[in-house]
Amino acid sequence: MSTQIPKQTEESTETDAETEPASKGDERRAEKRRRAAERREQRQEEEAEKAAADESTVELKVFRYDPQVEGKQEPRFDTFHVPFTKGMTVLDALMYARDTYDSSLTFRHSCRQAVCGSDAMFVNGGQKLACKTQISDLEQPVRVEPLPHAEVTKDLVVDMEHFYDQMEAVEPYFQTNEYPDGELEEQRQDRENREKIKMSTRCIWCGACMSSCNIAAGDNEYLGPAAINKAYRFAMDEREGEDIKQKRLEIIEQEHGVWRCQTQFSCTEVCPKDIPLTEHIQELKREAVKNNLKFW
């Protein structure tokens, strides 16, 4: 895909601390890691004592893994005790734990309002957006893990490349053969048609659906619910016109397309934007069948 980072081929002039023989920097870092680990243990003990004495704390069990850091190369769970405040979300609790106890605790987050799609995680066994999941709705201890069925980069961060590849495999951009005359003239779209595609355009690319999907877990080439929903968004948009729709249906009908879906509804259940993903996939199947009959 064109938007991927190209591999660096030329000779690098940078010093690469990882491949050099033990340098002063490495020693310093090793020493530092030891000190940091000691500090962390001490802090966590203190906090655990404090928390045990206080009922209004949240107990978080957070998945930890770092391929490079001693002690974290084997995945483990760390426990954090966070003082509960009204309205606290899982993201708030994670940020508190990071800023107070362990600055190496790693997770993606940005907007804090469920629109950037950075912080989908596996919370108490379900795919959730951390920023819109209230602690008060969860049983404790709250178990926070990275999204299943994706490679873990570190702690709660997973590699999203495969998800992005699937999204970009469905020609995810508007196409039409006919524009109105005049540069300042918009295409007309009736309200019903806009309403029809509205839910599908709400996708924030968080990856929760793909992570929840059994089929995607077993078939790495399956487009997955988010990408098919993206295709739906364009296929149903009447501004694109019939011949483009034809092309859209061919894309979603491929071997690893809509027909793989077994209507288990897990994607629909976890979608934080309430997009009826399974329905959209079913509707595309029907469209494809109708279309094939037409040419039969």
Add this chain to the structure above:
Amino acid sequence: MYEHDVVVVGAGGAGLRAAIAAQEAGADVAMVSKLHPVRSHTGAAEGGINAALRDADSWQDHAYDTMKGSDYLGDAPAVEALCQESPEEVIRLEHWGMPFSREEDGRVSQRPFGGLSFPRTTYAGAETGHQMLHTMYEQVVKRGITVYDEWHVMDLAVTDEDDPAERTCHGVVGYDIQSGEISGFRASDGVILATGGMGQVFDHTTNAVANTGDGVAMAYRAGVPMEDMEFIQFHPTTLPSTGVLISEGVRGEGGILYNEDGERFMFEHGYANNDGELASRDVVSRAELTEVNEGRGIEDEYVHLDMRHLGEERILDRLENILHLAEDFEGADGLEEPMPVKPGQHYAMGGIETNEFGETVIDGLYAAGECACASVHGANRLGGNALPELIVFGKRAGRHAAGEEMGEAEVTTGRSSDWEPADYEFGVEVGETGGSDPAAADGGAVATDAESVVGGAVDRAQERVEELLSRDGRNHAEIRSAVQETMTANVNVFREEGRLEETLEDLREAREAYKDVAVSDPSRTFNTDLIHTIETRNILDIAEALTMGALAREEFRGAHWRKEHQERKDENWLKHTLISWSEGEPELWYKPVVLEGENKTYEPKSRSY
């Protein structure tokens, strides 16, 4: 080292539009962004895009409204460019498939917004920014533009002449968050900064955690002045507990503000007898806080925004997203009860000084979008004017950087003929405390060829990262929150001299503390501790410049209110505040505002709504 013609830093609305424009003009473009493009905070914009699309409207009216809204601190050539080009850019988005809300006849809908003389705000529900961001990213995918996502740009690679106007930008230094690799990005035709807002300078903000003003601080340290930093927009309707934005669209559709006594205070207490809730944002924010300060706030903190009378159908059609936000982040059901709201930091009118083509004083360095100051918003931005700024000025910067001929700029950059030095004594030391994080360029040794300029910047960044990772020291988080607290307490909607001075002292302390900052996560993999530590330096530089501007500007204009100076002083202050970083010292100076447009001069009038 990666090499491209044009390198765009940041992949929100302005960055995406700039990249598309530069590529259309024939350049090999790459985008470098610390977030994947669809994570950018453009996606959180709700209300809409102002564009004079219809016969009954005109770009001239839009320009007039914008100049008035700016309290006559917008530069007319930039304002007119915004208003002239917004219609074609909005239609272009529609042609790219953006799902706008529609009228019965299938045309793009428009609604009233604060400070507008015509309902010219186009929108897609209350999720306009999300739709705009995704539509433009789709175009970037279609065109195969290279995106280096989750690469944090640490600094610019600029030459080192004494006079910033002589300097040239040859690229940037990027840190690959995933792998820890540090690499140069050589840009042979130009670097475009499109890094967005700086809301993390405050602790109650609608901005994302990623909005740390990186581009502004980077350009500043390279010698580009920050312009009008004291002008911060506090949005009148944010949720009290989180700062999540409740769109002006709610008031545009007819939502009403009430105080604790159930009074419609915008009218009943005379804040805006004509426009009421739809007065300009600065006016409404001050009104709300005055209500709270005079004891008529709810829980001494907020007021109520009521939209129940609009009816479920209209709310679901045009404001559905607001229902979700109020429910998820404040536990309020907007169909059944009024929503609690209070002012929160929302937008920086100021930023990197540019002309109307996005050029900065440094050759080859551009800026567009919220990080830039062209200036189209002056002392106060109108709702619905930020999104058109992204597409109009993103496009302009992209084309210019790619070498398209665009004529002479009317807005000047740097200390051209009519600048004037400031003679304000701050009483508190400002600027570099010595030791940490050298500036990108400060005069001195001049590296002549582009390769060694970029190489030198890479070396400096590498040293800095090694230093932060290997030493023992303080965590940045406490320093960041100290800055956010003092800024929110003292440099908010209401500002007074003594407290602004205290803030400068607090910031001095924070700078001292930052000298000992260290990163305790030793990992090269996805080290967010390191990234946040680097960002906190940017927050410090911006907070200081912002507070300096707020102290020096002894008048009340737009969003900048001063207790000791209760009127707009046109005889002295029809001028922009500029702060330049010079060998570790912030220097304050001024340049006149440009009120002469294409065919008319915008004479300052008293501003009432």
